[in-house]
Amino acid sequence: MDELNLENEHELLNSLETILTSECNLHEYIDDIPQIFATDNLKTMSHKEETNGENIETLFDKFPMSSNVSKDNTNEIVTLKSKCEELHTQIERLTKEKEEAFEEIERLKDQILSQSTYCTSLGAVLGNLTWRASRFPQIVDTWLSNFQSKIGEFLSIVNGTFGAFVDTYRSAFPPTSNVEYQFVMGLLGIVTNISASPEGREFLITNSSGMEFVQKLIKLMPELPLAPGTVSLKRLMLMILYNVSMNKTGLQYLLESRVEDTLSHCLDDEASSEEMQLLCLRVLQSVTYDLDKPKYIHNLIATIPIEKIEIITSAKRSDISNAAKQVIKYLQHSQKITK
Structure with missing residues (x-):
């Protein structure tokens, strides 16, 4: 270096x-x-x-x-x-x-959003068409006779779709023109018509997906927000509960699931229309008819006191007043049986 x-x-x-x-x-x-x-x-x-x-x-x-x-x-x-x-x-x-x-x-x-919108729109259209077709008892009988497995699959779809819909729009309900709302309305309308027949409600309450769906109706109805779209949805939900209550197994299931909590909320809701109040009383009528189990009688009266129903007997509409009087009669009769 x-x-x-x-x-x-x-x-x-x-x-x-x-x-x-x-x-x-x-x-x-x-x-x-x-x-x-x-x-x-x-x-x-x-x-x-x-x-x-x-x-x-x-x-x-x-x-x-x-x-x-x-x-x-x-x-x-x-x-x-x-x-x-x-x-x-x-x-x-x-x-x-x-x-x-x-x-x-x-x-x-x-791409997924576009496909999802298309599928929902298609489902809404087909759901509403099928809803209208199911109004004919012979159509429902054919379904139950030949396509029970498909009806079971359909109930599974309804159960999952309804739960997801309520979870998504729990805080802000979509307008009635919304395709998802139309789709869910079509599904609930079909279940309502299926449960209108004795065979249909028997299938609904003995099918696992059907039972889960009924449980969701009871649980989620009080959680629906106040919005114009919920009125039509609640109407269908109450009609399904009424149809189920006409089945012995269905009535037992409703009482075990404390359906009185949902009915009490419906009667206390000041935003409920007279039609909703009447439907709620119809379900209560069916549930209290010939009720002889002390446990269920106690739960009903503790949740919906007779004094509350007596107030409704003074309603201007005669059908609402008469329904309330009938419920009181059934409850008082049940109380006498258990004494």
Whole structure:
């Protein structure tokens, strides 16, 4: 190695210190590469890498590659520079791939939304057509005679769809023109017509999905928000409960599920229309008729006191007043039996 004067020695030491510091930064940067790809800050870190790259290039340009520098350090610097360039190329490629992946995700989201809207619209149309067809008893009889397995599958769909619908719109109900609302209305209308026949309600209350659906009707009705769309939905729900109560097994299931809690909420709801109040009293009439189990009688009277029903007997509409009087008569008769 050539002889160096004092000034050149200081210059060499300073240069080597700069190189070693840069080398540490390079190693730290290389170690951080996997973490960069695991975060959403790829573009920010890519920009940082470009800045670091410029600084490294500047360092290499300023550093004199003379024979005074050891060949080992020179080779290591060249190797690190090559690795940095390779990593920079990889970052650019991965950044592009990530951007393309995000674009593909957005495209697929739009496609799924479009398909979901189409399927819901189709379901709403077919559901309402089937609802109207099921008004004819002979249609329902044919379904129950020849397609019981399909009716079971249908009840499973109704059970899942209704629960998801209420969970989604629990706080803000959609307008009645909403296709999802129309779809759910069609499904509940079909179940109402199926349960209108003795065979239909027997199938409904003995099918596992049907029983779960009835349980959801009892549980979710008080949770429905006040909105114009809930009136029609509650009407169908109460009609299904009334039909189920006309079946011995169904009545037992309603009483075990404390249907009186739901009926009490319906009678106490000041927003309930007279029609809703009448439907609620009809269900209560059916539930209290010939009721002779002390447990159920006690639960009913404790939840819906006779005094509350007596207030309804003074209603202006005669059908509401008469229904309330009938409920009181049944409850008083049941009380005498249990004494």
